[in-house]
Amino acid sequence: MSAPVSKAVFAVAVFALVGCEGPQSAFSGTAPESSRVIFLTWVMIIGGTIILAVVCGAIAAAISGPASWKRALRNERVILYGGIAFPVIVLTLLLFYGFVLLRAGDSLVSDENALRVAVVGEQWWWRVIYETRGGETFETANELRIPVGRTVAIELTSADVIHSFWVPAYAGKLDMIPGRTNTLHIKAKHPGLARGQCAEYCGGAHALMSFFVEALPEDEFEQWIEKEKSPALRNNEAGARLFHAVGCGGCHTVRGTSAKGVIGPDLTHVASRHSLAAAALDNDEAAFQRWLRMHQKIKPDNRMPGFDFLSDEEIAELASYLGGLE
Ligand code: HEC
Ligand SMILES: [Cu+2]
Known part of the structure; x- marks a missing residue:
């Protein structure tokens, strides 16, 4: 050879x-x-x-x-x-x-x-x-x-x-x-x-x-x-309000809150899972931020709309709220 x-x-x-x-x-x-x-x-x-x-x-x-x-x-x-x-x-x-x-x-x-x-x-x-x-x-x-x-x-x-x-x-x-x-x-x-x-x-x-x-x-x-079937832990009230204000709750459910959307994944205990977005990302606050900032690049054509209008502070707030949903 x-x-x-x-x-x-x-x-x-x-x-x-x-x-x-x-x-x-x-x-x-x-x-x-x-x-x-x-x-x-x-x-x-x-x-x-x-x-x-x-x-x-x-x-x-x-x-x-x-x-x-x-x-x-x-x-x-x-x-x-x-x-x-x-x-x-x-x-x-x-x-x-x-x-x-x-x-x-x-x-x-x-x-x-x-x-x-x-x-x-x-x-x-x-x-x-x-x-x-x-x-x-x-x-x-x-x-x-x-x-x-x-x-x-x-x-x-x-x-x-x-x-x-x-x-x-x-x-x-x-x-x-x-x-x-x-x-x-x-x-x-x-x-x-x-x-x-x-x-x-x-x-x-x-x-x-x-x-x-x-x-x-x-x-x-x-x-x-027992833990998984119970409602979400209350955390970061400002992040929770932002989550509702920008319409995340229209597609996602967070049990125990007014977010009752059924189009996307249930996020009640999202932070306690092994990965994000069907194992496309690790699961930590940095990953939540990356997902919110550029999920259409990470997972092209996925069914979640882009949220380009969010400021860095807002993304950090949302990521901290999501990271607390254990
Ligand atoms: C139009 C419906 C829609 C809206 C509005 C929406 N999402 Fe999503 N979201 C989805 C879908 C669908 C997925 C699954 C994407 C995939 O993995 O293919 C998803 C995935 C996610 C995931 C990963 C979930 C997991 O199980 O790992 C997070 C976190 C998330 N969205 C947060 C948000 C946040 C925060 C907002 C508001 C800024 C938002 N989403 C708005 C539809 C939506
Ligand atoms: Cu397939």
Whole structure:
């Protein structure tokens, strides 16, 4: 291989391997469903590599091997067994193995005790609606917290175009289709933070439509539910007034205040989430300021209008108010 080519191959290999790590890795799943997906992936990669090596060996032998090998390869039975029977058997076995895998979530499906969460895909964020044990519902966005060891039934729909809900650490992808509800069942074995991504192209900011899923021990999860369903903490009254005055409340809800808009994400406890704007930004006061100042650059075409008329002081005031919504 020439030097530039081998450098390029090396670079691609490094990027490919680096891409295998981190909270969004399809190789790091430990949940029952994702483990099966990973196992199938390895079966396919290793099996495919072995078959490829054998086929390449046979081609090399047929082109430049000794005459006796060439004669053996020309035998009709090689074609019959190697070329027809073998692929039919291997592909049929894989097909049935795939069926078994698709049914992997069955035992979870009938779980009466499942936690129900509805997730609505919107261009380009996630509306998340929890149902508590008492049957009340409350809304949050761009993040799921789930209890370890309990089945979670995630009811997936879309408000506009087709999206796809994918948290590689927990399960395969499932599409979110307008007018239809697809239910995905997941179960976390250990506490931890995973990242998910919209996996169906849904327009301009599709690549910036991600989210976090945090698995918490049951008692911490119950504490979180109690906090999350309660109204917003009162803080920075001047910022709150400004929030209403410039019309943020027309699109956003802050429970416990007069902001009751439903077009954008619920902001009641926005500051306690792991990220802003569907994992496009970190979550701190500087990020709130950046979002308000240039969100159309950060996430082009997103459905929040520009607020160019706000002064630096007003932006700082709003960011401090939002940063207090824990
Ligand atoms: C016309 C409706 C609309 C108005 C008015 C509006 N927003 Fe938004 N906002 C949205 C939408 C839609 C999103 C989701 C954008 C995305 O991620 O694609 C959003 C996202 C956000 C987020 C990130 C939320 C999250 O879950 O991470 C914050 C913070 C925010 N808006 C604050 C504000 C503030 C402050 C104002 C007033 C200055 C405001 N918005 C006015 C529609 C609106
Ligand atoms: Cu998408």
